Amino acid sequence: MLSYITLGTNNLAKAVAxxxxxxxxxxxxxxxxxxxxxxxxxxxxxxxxGLCIPFNKKDATPGNGVMVSLGQRDKSKVDEMxxxxxxxxxxCEGAPGQRIPDMFYGAYVRDLDGNKLCFCHFG
Numbered sequence: 001m002l003s004y005i006t007l008g009t010n011n012l013a014k015a016v017a018x019x020x021x022x023x024x025x026x027x028x029x030x031x032x033x034x035x036x037x038x039x040x041x042x043x044x045x046x047x048x049x050g051l052c053i054p055f056n057k058k059d060a061t062p063g064n065g066v067m068v069s070l071g072q073r074d075k076s077k078v079d080e081m082x083x084x085x086x087x088x089x090x091x092c093e094g095a096p097g098q099r100i101p102d103m104f105y106g107a108y109v110r111d112l113d114g115n116k117l118c119f120c121h122f123g
């Protein structure tokens with residue numbers, strides 16, 4: 001159902017470096033590279049995460065209420081991804097913790113462009 005999601009960036013090279021390092025933890029790599037767009041994933045037949053310079057050539061801005069959630073196999077992996085993102089320069093939007101008892105464990109960060117990411121585990 002989901003093909004890809006794109007996040008805008010004002011510095012594609014810097015964003016690609018951040019996500020290349022961060023997403024290697026999920027075995028995702030850049031699969032498609034173009035002048036203004038890079039798509040990361042495990043394969044082109046699975047959902048991908050894209051970084052792009054806006055087509056209209058205006059500044060990229062994070063959308064209010066827009067967030068990309070990256071599912072993890074367990075709570076410790078949520079903790080690891082959060083720590084790695086922070087080490088790579090992301091800012092905290094909510095430290096790892098149980099959000100919904102016995103159901104949802106998550107952590108939130110803003111990437112280098114201010115896009116909101118969630119690392120989560122359901123279970």
